[in-house]
Amino acid sequence: MSFFTIDKKNFPPFLDNVIKAMDVVGVKEKIPGKFEYAPLEDSSELCLDYDVTILPPKKYLLPTRESLVKFTRGENTGCEAVFDGKPLAIVGVHPYDIKAISQLDRIFADQNPDEHYAKRRKDKIIIGSDVKRPYRFAFCGSMKSALVEYGYDLLLTDIGDRYVLAVGTKKGAELLAAHAEYRAATEEEISRRSAIRKSIVASYNENTVLAAYEELPELLAGEAGKGLFDELAEKCLSCGSCNLVCPTCYCFDVRDEVSLNLVEGERFRKWDGCLLDGFALVATGENFREDRADRIKHRLSRKGRYIYEKYGEHGCVGCGRCASACLPDIANPVEIFNRLKEGVR
Amino acid sequence: MRNININVEHVTRLEGHGNIVVNVKEGRIEECMWKVVEAPRFFEAFVRGRSYLEVSHLTSRICGICSIGHTLASLKATEAALGVEISEQTKLLRRILIQGENLQSHVLHAYFLVAPDLVGAPSVFPLVATHPEVVLRALRMKKLANDLCDIFGGRTVHPITPTVGGFTKLPGTGEIKAIRQRLVEAIPDLEATVALFKTLTIPQFERETEYIALTSDEEYALYDGDIASTDAGVTKVANYRSVTNEYLVPQSTAKYTRNKRDSYFVGALARFNLNHRQLSPLAKTVAEELGLKAPCHNPFFNTVAQVVEAAHAAEELIRLIDDLLSRGLRRENGEIKLRAGTGAGAVDVPRGILFHEYTYDDQGICREANCIIPTNQNHANIQKDMEAFLPLLLDKPEEEIRLKLEMLVRAYDPCISCSTHLLDVKFV
């Protein structure tokens, strides 16, 4: 792992050079106190001092709507796959979102590799940035996502008057070499970086999951939490917001759309959510997860059990977006895991 | 001597349900009536009891075609009642919106509802085959106006962002610059429209009547001003009732109005007759080219006045947008202090001057509501015009009489479903 240092006054020119060279998106303030990923025309628009974005950077890898197949109907019926990947730099990504992206990379490459995801992912450059201000709902300390050591091309850490840049990939190194005025980091700067990063982990201590990382699957096994999930189901609107804002959720619906001439059309996928009422509904009217409590438990099991049992890491990176997106305040994994832990004891 | 009886049920190519009934026995006119048969929706009755934040969204549903007009009139009345001041930026944005609606509505009326009559077609659809470039031009101009209203109001039918005291969301400067560019590119389309209307023969018929419209010294008034009448000078919007004097007639579910005479005209021709000096340069040349000189007493020229106003709207929108861009857009979110009160507001929408009046209690709940819409104010004038026009047509074939009378009604660009939604209320 090689480290470089870039003075704060040299970072905007570096970013502006990248903006001239390719499409760049980054974290911007949408309205006071609310942040989003959006195209950057100028480095001044970037805001690194943010707690969390409304939607995760996942939307650039798995778009909210993505064309999969183009077809023609009628005499010369035919179809061809649609692949869309254009170079894009994503700037300001927090470690938990980087970890989430790495997990999606693995899942979409596993068993039947999804080339649509792969091609779109290939020419993305991820410029991460360590967390400066932890989000009040975030619990990254408990989900091993406060820091990351891979999954990024470059990772910034603010050590006061300058940034220390960790280089994750060759692409990251080339980007720096091509556009930045920088120098190798000194030992002292590197140790200041690791001190700051230790304090980041500690900053999540107020909001933690009581059970250990490896213990979560047991909390969700069998009939555990029956009463709790029934209670939450009373208040649940089945609005799917907890799924849709989550950086590690990736379920999608597939639909066909045809133009009015009934000849050209496309098959596309769009985000779906397991909390939604019709998610497991089939044509004959049977709904295989009709009960809201089952749907809530299924989401939590996806976050704290099933993905762990298959990939060895949890499907939740503790970003806290679901907790803030849920209007009746019943989606916060910390509260749910802790009540399961108490119930169990 | 001839017997004629015409009964046009639901005149087409206008908004709402109205019938024309003509009965002539041996050359004598027994019956000549413009009947309005729209289902009443009792609009005021269900606005009462609703919060001041909802009223403009509800009254917008009075009419789909001039929903921006209703929204702005409603907001002005509510702001007058609650004593809410609005910023220059909000006034500017509202002026842009109302010009946008005027452009969209006039293009729709002139090209889609009136032009077919003038070229002998039943509707615009057959014109797609015979005059494709004309139809495409009309669609282009209408799309421009609709897109503009979408950008500034969130939605052209039942706008979303105009609210009491300002706007919930402002358009981006990028969007504004793009629409400005399209306005500049639309000028040739307007000139082609004028050239088209120069070739169409407008029926000749004159009947002097009173003309009433909004007027202001700052501009060709649509958004703000006082009430002007060709017979009675200028008066404040607050005492609009003394001008409208609504009354009920058995033949119509809509109420009729009269002021100095037994009827008066509102709409583009009224605005032209009263405020033509304040038109934009292009609009003035268009008026000359189409032979429209003030004062003009031919109701068929209302459509011509609309074409003139469309030209005015395009130029005025560019000017207003430049003013807005030079000031820069700032987020404003003022607090609204509630107080009990009554207030009236008026705007001049495509079909004429529109009045809203509300009474609120100290919790900001609407207790009384009254709206008087332009088509209401024109019903009596349509009736009087018909009575004067029919005798001149008695020698024509029945088919031509029916068409000419329908064209007379269409010239007013009436919006009947509006006129019966909200009926003046005598505080009974």
Place this chain on the structure above:
Amino acid sequence: MTTKGLVQRDFQRDEGSIYLPQLARIVRTEQLTAMEKLFEIQLSGARELGHQPGQFVEVSLFGIGEAPISISSSPTRKGSFELAVRAVGNVTRALHRLEAGATVGIRGPFGKGFPVEGMKGKDILFVAGGIGLVPLRSLINYVLDRREDFGRMIVFFGAKTPAEQLFSGELAKWRVSGDMEYLETVDRADESWRGNIGVITTLFPKITVNPMRTVAVIVGPPVMYRFAILEAQVKGIPYDQIIVSLERRMKCGVGKCGHCQMGDIYVCQEGPVFTYATIKDLKEAI
């Protein structure tokens, strides 16, 4: 605890899309009942589908959508494959409007089929409820075509009414076939019906089996499974020799879209065929 073998993958491999159907032609159609229609389908160049009994394909009608449909013909019958479809929604109703010569999109075969190797030498009890006969027919004809590899063949088939009996031509052969014991029933009879009346579980008492040698294969509407599995247990058939095929909502068929999950199991990947042993503790399964 280490993260299992994670490596930063290099995405250079360039294969086609797992969502892209291949074009296929309907060569024959046959109306089986008022609700079900048979389609014989041929891939281009009469290429073999290469399926196992119990697997399914995703059938595409461009503009309408895709639907998972079991392959009803046995892989031992070459040159084309058969689907039997009940009209219940957009894709299935549109399929019913197609005749021979029409083009459809096919993806697959998908999923795990019946454990045919493990069933060799065993007695097989086929329990087909209504449309459950469609996937089971593939296995039944496979076993018939390799009759000597297998023990007894007992086939139960239950339909709502005689008119709703699928593949009546083949049923007629099975009634007189020496290779199998065929028992059928209907919930509601009509005047022409002479046979058993009642739900499919009423057939179990009519046979005796050697439980350790017998594999029960049960496919039918969701409501049927609980009762049929109970009857198989009453016969003493071990859990890992009771086999079911389950239906779930499927929008991709390749284990990505998330709709077919039953607990942590993706029915389109690890199913649709399961032994009862693997899913008996899964609340969401039956």
Place this chain on the structure above:
Amino acid sequence: MKPKVAFFDFASCEGCQLQIVNLEAEMLDVIGAVDIVQFREAMTESSDDYSIAFVEGSITREKDIPRLKKIREQAAVLVALGSCATIGGVNCLKNFQPLEEVRRYVYGDRAHWYETFAARPIDSVVPVDFYIHGCPINKEDFVKTVTELLLGKTPETPSYPVCVECKLKGNVCVFELGRFCLGPVTRAGCGSWCPTYQDNCTGCRGLIPHPNTDAEKEVLQKYGLTVEQAVGQFRVFLGYGEVAK
């Protein structure tokens, strides 16, 4: 052979028909795909030989019923167009005030001239085959429905709530802007039109199947509305349903 299509309206503001005229150039594709034989707002030529009828507006008086029944008999497919037709819409606000008092309030002493009864959606009078929701309808919704009818496909309205589209657009939830939104229980399909412009959803597309309206009312109260105000929110568009009682 292009199917014949007709447009009808009852008590409405004709905003939904205007949205169809507002399709601009795409309107040419529509008239390329179907034969519009009756559309009073835009056409004089008219015939009663149609197979698909789009009906806008609520039924608010006895006189409307025979005309609607005639349309139902003639049309193989009847599509309710816009909230007034699909769920009753704003017209139903009137149903919450004693009828007589409403008529006297508006028409004064001549109230008896104008007969009216409680406003109601089309499917409370005749069976409706498909619904295009919204006030006004969403232009793309209309084109999608026509396309799907031509394909012989059941036109599908989303059964998930407006929140889904709102989250997909990355909007700030309007509850955090101090507004009271019915998005969580209202059918999506409008691209969360109002919240995207930072105004609250007032439920014009009707309720989703199995809505948890009690939970929604609880949320409205949690953010500051009284019970009565929370119920009042449902009366703007959803007045015809139980939820607004």
